[in-house]
Amino acid sequence: MANILVVDDNGELCNLLHDLLSEEGHDVRCALHGLAALDEIARRLPDLVLTDIQMPHLDGIGLLGSLIERGLRIPIVLMSAVRQRELPQGVAFVAKPFDLDDLLATVERSLSTAA
Secondary structure: OOEEEEEOOOHHHHHHHHHHHHHOOOEEEEEOOHHHHHHHHHHOOOOEEEEEOOOOOOOHHHHHHHHHHOOOOOOEEEEEOOOOOOOOOOOEEEEOOOOHHHHHHHHHHHHHHHO
8 A cells, every 4th residue: 555645736636536546555645736735745755646747836847846856756657638758767657538547557657666
């Protein structure tokens, strides 16, 4: 069981991912934007962050940068309807809309790579 932080400004998608990942046995928390995610991370360091890229206040790329600046080596899975040209080393990407099985496989791969 992993501690996963889901970050997406779409509350319905956060709830869906919360339920899906919880059913897989993970402890899941949600944040609606990057600044809220940083607050959650300060309270409890997650094993993985699953984040949308386009969000208000602090987007997924900004969140990733903040984690790197702080020296936190948390596995990140970025989600977006817009394919990213370049991703930092070790960062996974899932295109929206995503297949739930593909998303779960990417999350598990990212968790096992970090272990």
